[in-house]
Amino acid sequence: MDFLTLEQSVWSRLKEETRPIVLYGMGDGADKILAQFDRLGIRASGVFASDEFARGNLFHGFSVRKLSDTTAELGEDIVIVISFASQRPEVLAKMYELDAGYDVVAPDVPVVPGPLFDEAFVREHSADMQRAYELLADERSREVFLDTVRFKLSGRLKYLRNSESGKDEVFENILRPGADEHFSDLGAYNGDTIRELLHYTDGRFASVTALEPDRRSFRKLNEWASANIEGDVTLVQAGAWDRDEIRCFSDQAGRQSHVANKGRETQMRALDSVLNGRPCTYLKMDVEGAEREAIAGARQTIERDRPKLNIAAYHRSEDFFELPLLIHSLCADYALYLRHHPYVPAWDTNLYAR
Structure with a gap:
Protein backbone atom coordinates (compact mmCIF):
# COMPACT_ATOMS: atom_id res chain seq x y z
CA MET A 1 0.00 0.00 0.00
CA PHE A 121 8.92 9.51 7.90
CA VAL A 122 6.32 7.53 5.94
CA ARG A 123 8.77 6.78 3.14
CA GLU A 124 11.33 5.53 5.66
CA HIS A 125 8.91 3.30 7.54
CA SER A 126 6.41 2.20 4.87
CA ALA A 127 7.58 -1.44 4.86
CA ASP A 128 7.13 -1.82 8.64
CA MET A 129 3.79 -0.02 8.43
CA GLN A 130 2.61 -2.50 5.81
CA ARG A 131 3.75 -5.47 7.90
CA ALA A 132 1.92 -4.18 10.98
CA TYR A 133 -1.22 -3.42 8.99
CA GLU A 134 -1.34 -6.99 7.69
CA LEU A 135 -0.96 -8.42 11.20
CA LEU A 136 -4.10 -6.75 12.58
CA ALA A 137 -6.90 -9.13 13.52
CA ASP A 138 -10.05 -7.35 12.36
CA GLU A 139 -11.32 -4.83 9.84
CA ARG A 140 -11.96 -2.20 12.49
CA SER A 141 -8.29 -2.30 13.50
CA ARG A 142 -7.24 -1.84 9.89
CA GLU A 143 -9.61 1.13 9.58
CA VAL A 144 -8.14 2.67 12.74
CA PHE A 145 -4.64 2.10 11.39
CA LEU A 146 -5.37 3.89 8.11
CA ASP A 147 -7.22 6.72 9.84
CA THR A 148 -4.27 7.11 12.20
CA VAL A 149 -1.98 7.51 9.21
CA ARG A 150 -4.40 9.95 7.59
CA PHE A 151 -4.71 12.01 10.74
CA LYS A 152 -1.00 12.06 11.52
CA LEU A 153 -0.29 13.24 7.98
CA SER A 154 -3.11 15.76 7.59
CA GLY A 155 -4.11 16.86 11.11
CA ARG A 156 -7.76 16.58 10.05
CA LEU A 157 -10.14 15.86 12.94
CA LYS A 158 -12.54 13.86 10.77
CA TYR A 159 -10.14 10.91 10.77
CA LEU A 160 -10.03 10.77 14.55
CA ARG A 161 -13.80 10.99 14.79
CA ASN A 162 -14.22 8.26 12.19
CA SER A 163 -12.00 5.85 14.12
CA GLU A 164 -13.31 6.47 17.64
CA SER A 165 -14.71 3.69 19.78
CA GLY A 166 -15.59 3.38 23.44
CA LYS A 167 -13.85 1.32 26.08
CA ASP A 168 -16.90 -0.93 26.50
CA GLU A 169 -16.34 -2.40 23.03
CA VAL A 170 -12.76 -3.30 23.91
CA PHE A 171 -13.42 -4.79 27.33
CA GLU A 172 -16.55 -6.66 26.30
CA ASN A 173 -15.44 -7.94 22.88
CA ILE A 174 -11.64 -8.12 22.92
CA LEU A 175 -10.15 -8.28 26.42
CA ARG A 176 -13.12 -9.80 28.28
CA PRO A 177 -11.47 -9.69 31.74
CA GLY A 178 -12.71 -12.08 34.39
CA ALA A 179 -12.84 -12.28 38.16
CA ASP A 180 -9.56 -14.22 38.42
CA GLU A 181 -7.21 -11.80 36.66
CA HIS A 182 -3.64 -11.35 37.84
CA PHE A 183 -3.32 -7.71 36.80
CA SER A 184 0.00 -5.95 36.21
CA ASP A 185 -0.35 -2.19 35.72
CA LEU A 186 2.75 -0.39 34.41
CA GLY A 187 2.24 3.35 34.70
CA ALA A 188 -0.55 3.04 37.25
CA TYR A 189 -0.85 6.83 37.80
CA ASN A 190 -3.42 7.33 40.59
CA GLY A 191 -5.16 3.98 40.14
CA ASP A 192 -7.41 5.03 37.27
CA THR A 193 -6.79 1.96 35.13
CA ILE A 194 -7.12 -0.37 38.12
CA ARG A 195 -10.53 1.19 38.69
CA GLU A 196 -11.27 0.75 34.98
CA LEU A 197 -10.48 -2.95 35.08
CA LEU A 198 -12.41 -3.56 38.30
CA HIS A 199 -15.43 -1.85 36.73
CA TYR A 200 -15.54 -4.67 34.19
CA THR A 201 -14.92 -7.47 36.72
CA ASP A 202 -17.43 -6.28 39.33
CA GLY A 203 -14.53 -5.42 41.63
CA ARG A 204 -13.06 -8.93 41.63
CA PHE A 205 -9.45 -9.90 40.92
CA ALA A 206 -6.82 -12.46 41.87
CA SER A 207 -3.92 -10.04 42.31
CA VAL A 208 -2.80 -6.53 41.40
CA THR A 209 0.81 -5.46 40.84
CA ALA A 210 1.17 -1.77 40.03
CA LEU A 211 4.23 0.32 39.17
CA GLU A 212 4.20 4.14 39.25
CA PRO A 213 7.39 6.23 39.33
CA ASP A 214 6.02 9.70 40.03
CA ARG A 215 6.06 10.30 43.78
CA ARG A 216 2.90 12.42 43.89
CA SER A 217 0.93 10.06 41.69
CA PHE A 218 2.20 7.09 43.73
CA ARG A 219 1.01 8.72 46.93
CA LYS A 220 -2.48 9.11 45.43
CA LEU A 221 -2.37 5.52 44.17
CA ASN A 222 -1.43 4.22 47.59
CA GLU A 223 -4.11 6.27 49.34
CA TRP A 224 -6.79 5.10 46.92
CA ALA A 225 -5.77 1.45 47.03
CA SER A 226 -5.56 1.41 50.83
CA ALA A 227 -9.09 2.78 51.10
CA ASN A 228 -10.79 0.88 48.28
CA ILE A 229 -9.35 -2.57 47.52
CA GLU A 230 -8.38 -5.54 49.64
CA GLY A 231 -6.49 -8.68 48.71
CA ASP A 232 -3.21 -9.49 46.98
CA VAL A 233 -2.06 -5.98 46.06
CA THR A 234 1.56 -4.97 45.45
CA LEU A 235 2.35 -1.31 44.82
CA VAL A 236 5.87 -0.38 43.71
CA GLN A 237 7.15 3.18 43.37
CA ALA A 238 9.22 2.62 40.27
CA GLY A 239 9.15 3.09 36.53
CA ALA A 240 8.82 0.21 34.11
CA TRP A 241 12.07 -0.57 32.29
CA ASP A 242 14.08 -3.40 30.75
CA ARG A 243 16.19 -3.92 33.90
CA ASP A 244 16.40 -2.88 37.52
CA GLU A 245 18.46 0.31 37.69
CA ILE A 246 18.38 3.97 38.70
CA ARG A 247 17.49 6.45 35.94
CA CYS A 248 16.77 10.16 35.85
CA PHE A 249 13.06 10.89 35.66
CA SER A 250 11.25 14.16 34.90
CA ASP A 251 9.13 13.92 38.03
CA GLN A 252 6.35 16.25 36.87
CA ALA A 253 3.24 14.10 37.33
CA GLY A 254 0.93 12.84 34.65
CA ARG A 255 1.86 12.89 30.97
CA GLN A 256 4.86 15.14 31.47
CA SER A 257 6.69 12.50 33.52
CA HIS A 258 9.15 10.37 31.56
CA VAL A 259 12.67 9.01 31.54
CA ALA A 260 14.97 11.93 30.73
CA ASN A 261 18.60 12.99 30.66
CA LYS A 262 18.12 15.02 33.81
CA GLY A 263 15.70 15.12 36.71
CA ARG A 264 15.01 13.13 39.86
CA GLU A 265 16.90 9.86 40.24
CA THR A 266 14.24 7.15 40.20
CA GLN A 267 14.18 3.40 40.64
CA MET A 268 13.30 1.57 37.44
CA ARG A 269 12.16 -2.07 37.47
CA ALA A 270 11.67 -4.85 34.97
CA LEU A 271 8.28 -6.50 35.43
CA ASP A 272 9.92 -9.93 35.22
CA SER A 273 12.00 -8.97 38.27
CA VAL A 274 9.03 -7.55 40.19
CA LEU A 275 6.83 -10.59 39.59
CA ASN A 276 9.70 -13.06 40.06
CA GLY A 277 7.68 -15.91 38.56
CA ARG A 278 4.26 -14.90 39.88
CA PRO A 279 1.51 -15.05 37.24
CA CYS A 280 0.19 -12.26 35.04
CA THR A 281 -2.99 -12.70 33.00
CA TYR A 282 -3.66 -9.05 32.12
CA LEU A 283 -0.88 -6.56 31.40
CA LYS A 284 -1.39 -2.84 30.87
CA MET A 285 1.37 -0.41 29.85
CA ASP A 286 1.16 3.36 29.57
CA VAL A 287 4.69 4.43 30.37
CA GLU A 288 5.17 7.68 28.45
CA GLY A 289 7.33 6.46 25.61
CA ALA A 290 9.21 3.68 27.43
CA GLU A 291 6.92 0.96 26.12
CA ARG A 292 9.73 -0.81 24.24
CA GLU A 293 11.88 -1.03 27.34
CA ALA A 294 8.90 -2.09 29.45
CA ILE A 295 8.06 -4.86 26.98
CA ALA A 296 11.68 -6.03 27.06
CA GLY A 297 11.51 -6.09 30.85
CA ALA A 298 8.30 -8.18 30.69
CA ARG A 299 9.50 -10.57 28.00
CA GLN A 300 9.65 -13.67 30.23
CA THR A 301 6.20 -12.90 31.63
CA ILE A 302 4.69 -12.39 28.17
CA GLU A 303 6.26 -15.54 26.74
CA ARG A 304 5.35 -17.64 29.82
CA ASP A 305 1.85 -16.40 30.66
CA ARG A 306 0.66 -14.85 27.37
CA PRO A 307 -1.40 -12.22 29.25
CA LYS A 308 -4.06 -10.10 27.64
CA LEU A 309 -2.38 -6.84 26.61
CA ASN A 310 -3.45 -3.21 26.81
CA ILE A 311 -0.56 -1.04 25.58
CA ALA A 312 -0.48 2.69 24.83
CA ALA A 313 0.59 3.12 21.18
CA TYR A 314 0.79 6.88 20.70
CA HIS A 315 3.72 8.40 22.59
CA ARG A 316 6.09 8.17 19.61
CA SER A 317 5.30 8.60 15.92
CA GLU A 318 6.16 4.96 15.23
CA ASP A 319 4.37 3.34 18.18
CA PHE A 320 1.17 2.32 16.39
CA PHE A 321 3.08 0.09 13.96
CA GLU A 322 6.33 -0.78 15.76
CA LEU A 323 4.70 -2.03 18.96
CA PRO A 324 2.46 -4.57 17.16
CA LEU A 325 5.56 -5.86 15.34
CA LEU A 326 7.44 -6.14 18.64
CA ILE A 327 4.64 -8.06 20.37
CA HIS A 328 4.27 -10.34 17.35
CA SER A 329 7.99 -11.13 17.52
CA LEU A 330 7.56 -12.30 21.13
CA CYS A 331 4.34 -14.23 20.72
CA ALA A 332 3.24 -14.84 17.14
CA ASP A 333 -0.16 -16.30 18.00
CA TYR A 334 -1.53 -13.11 19.63
CA ALA A 335 -4.55 -11.59 17.91
CA LEU A 336 -3.63 -7.89 17.61
CA TYR A 337 -6.16 -5.06 17.68
CA LEU A 338 -5.81 -1.29 17.36
CA ARG A 339 -8.40 1.08 18.79
CA HIS A 340 -8.62 4.86 19.19
CA HIS A 341 -10.71 6.27 22.03
CA PRO A 342 -12.04 9.87 21.95
CA TYR A 343 -9.07 12.22 22.15
CA VAL A 344 -7.54 15.06 20.15
CA PRO A 345 -4.84 14.59 18.93
CA ALA A 346 -4.37 10.82 18.38
CA TRP A 347 -3.69 10.03 22.04
CA ASP A 348 -5.42 7.08 23.66
CA THR A 349 -4.69 4.99 20.58
CA ASN A 350 -3.99 1.60 22.09
CA LEU A 351 -2.75 -1.82 21.07
CA TYR A 352 -4.83 -4.66 22.47
CA ALA A 353 -3.95 -8.34 22.23
CA ARG A 354 -5.34 -11.64 23.41
Missing part, protein backbone atom coordinates in the same frame (compact mmCIF):
# COMPACT_ATOMS: atom_id res chain seq x y z
CA ASP A 2 1.25 3.49 -0.84
CA PHE A 3 0.54 5.27 2.44
CA LEU A 4 1.75 8.59 0.96
CA THR A 5 -1.31 8.73 -1.28
CA LEU A 6 -3.65 8.91 1.72
CA GLU A 7 -3.13 12.59 2.59
CA GLN A 8 -0.82 15.59 2.22
CA SER A 9 1.33 16.43 5.22
CA VAL A 10 -0.10 19.22 7.35
CA TRP A 11 3.40 20.66 7.68
CA SER A 12 3.78 20.96 3.91
CA ARG A 13 0.35 22.52 3.62
CA LEU A 14 1.01 25.07 6.35
CA LYS A 15 4.30 26.04 4.70
CA GLU A 16 2.33 26.87 1.55
CA GLU A 17 -0.54 28.62 3.37
CA THR A 18 -1.16 32.30 2.56
CA ARG A 19 -4.01 32.87 5.02
CA PRO A 20 -3.37 33.83 8.66
CA ILE A 21 -2.48 30.84 10.84
CA VAL A 22 -3.60 31.10 14.47
CA LEU A 23 -3.01 28.72 17.35
CA TYR A 24 -5.84 27.60 19.60
CA GLY A 25 -4.36 26.87 23.01
CA MET A 26 -1.18 27.34 25.00
CA GLY A 27 1.21 25.16 26.93
CA ASP A 28 3.52 22.28 26.06
CA GLY A 29 1.71 21.30 22.86
CA ALA A 30 1.80 24.85 21.54
CA ASP A 31 5.49 25.11 22.47
CA LYS A 32 6.22 22.01 20.37
CA ILE A 33 4.17 23.20 17.41
CA LEU A 34 5.77 26.65 17.41
CA ALA A 35 9.19 25.02 17.56
CA GLN A 36 8.32 23.12 14.40
CA PHE A 37 6.98 26.33 12.83
CA ASP A 38 10.35 27.97 13.50
CA ARG A 39 12.22 25.01 12.04
CA LEU A 40 10.08 24.85 8.89
CA GLY A 41 9.64 28.58 8.32
CA ILE A 42 5.89 28.62 9.07
CA ARG A 43 4.60 31.95 10.42
CA ALA A 44 1.89 32.16 13.07
CA SER A 45 -0.30 35.26 13.18
CA GLY A 46 -1.88 34.91 16.60
CA VAL A 47 -2.95 32.80 19.56
CA PHE A 48 -6.43 32.49 21.02
CA ALA A 49 -7.95 30.57 23.90
CA SER A 50 -11.45 29.67 25.00
CA ASP A 51 -13.23 32.79 26.21
CA GLU A 52 -12.81 31.94 29.89
CA PHE A 53 -9.02 31.61 29.49
CA ALA A 54 -8.37 34.54 27.17
CA ARG A 55 -6.91 37.20 29.44
CA GLY A 56 -4.54 38.99 27.12
CA ASN A 57 -1.47 37.40 28.66
CA LEU A 58 1.55 36.94 26.41
CA PHE A 59 2.50 33.58 24.93
CA HIS A 60 5.58 33.50 22.69
CA GLY A 61 5.08 37.20 22.13
CA PHE A 62 1.41 36.90 21.17
CA SER A 63 -1.39 38.41 23.23
CA VAL A 64 -3.78 35.54 24.01
CA ARG A 65 -7.23 36.69 22.96
CA LYS A 66 -10.71 35.39 22.31
CA LEU A 67 -11.53 33.94 18.91
CA SER A 68 -13.95 36.80 18.27
CA ASP A 69 -11.17 39.35 18.84
CA THR A 70 -8.83 37.35 16.62
CA THR A 71 -11.27 37.22 13.72
CA ALA A 72 -12.13 40.91 14.17
CA GLU A 73 -8.49 41.68 13.38
CA LEU A 74 -7.58 38.91 10.90
CA GLY A 75 -10.95 38.08 9.35
CA GLU A 76 -12.90 34.83 9.26
CA ASP A 77 -10.76 33.19 6.56
CA ILE A 78 -8.06 31.79 8.83
CA VAL A 79 -6.43 28.45 9.56
CA ILE A 80 -6.87 27.31 13.16
CA VAL A 81 -4.17 25.06 14.59
CA ILE A 82 -5.31 23.14 17.68
CA SER A 83 -2.30 23.18 19.98
CA PHE A 84 -3.34 21.22 23.05
CA ALA A 85 -4.69 17.79 23.88
CA SER A 86 -7.98 16.86 25.48
CA GLN A 87 -10.40 13.99 25.96
CA ARG A 88 -13.02 15.99 27.84
CA PRO A 89 -16.34 15.76 25.98
CA GLU A 90 -17.11 19.48 26.30
CA VAL A 91 -13.69 20.43 24.94
CA LEU A 92 -13.94 17.95 22.07
CA ALA A 93 -17.36 19.39 21.24
CA LYS A 94 -15.79 22.87 21.06
CA MET A 95 -13.07 21.57 18.74
CA TYR A 96 -15.61 19.91 16.47
CA GLU A 97 -17.71 23.09 16.44
CA LEU A 98 -14.67 25.06 15.29
CA ASP A 99 -13.95 22.40 12.67
CA ALA A 100 -17.43 22.86 11.24
CA GLY A 101 -16.93 26.59 10.76
CA TYR A 102 -13.24 27.04 10.00
CA ASP A 103 -10.27 25.35 8.38
CA VAL A 104 -8.98 23.46 11.44
CA VAL A 105 -5.98 21.18 11.82
CA ALA A 106 -4.37 19.50 14.82
CA PRO A 107 -0.74 18.82 13.84
CA ASP A 108 0.61 15.62 15.34
CA VAL A 109 3.72 16.15 17.44
CA PRO A 110 5.08 13.20 19.43
CA VAL A 111 4.46 13.18 23.17
CA VAL A 112 8.14 12.46 23.80
CA PRO A 113 10.96 13.84 21.63
CA GLY A 114 11.30 12.12 18.28
CA PRO A 115 10.71 12.44 14.54
CA LEU A 116 7.60 14.05 13.08
CA PHE A 117 5.14 11.94 11.15
CA ASP A 118 5.59 13.53 7.72
CA GLU A 119 6.21 12.35 4.15
CA ALA A 120 9.87 11.54 4.82
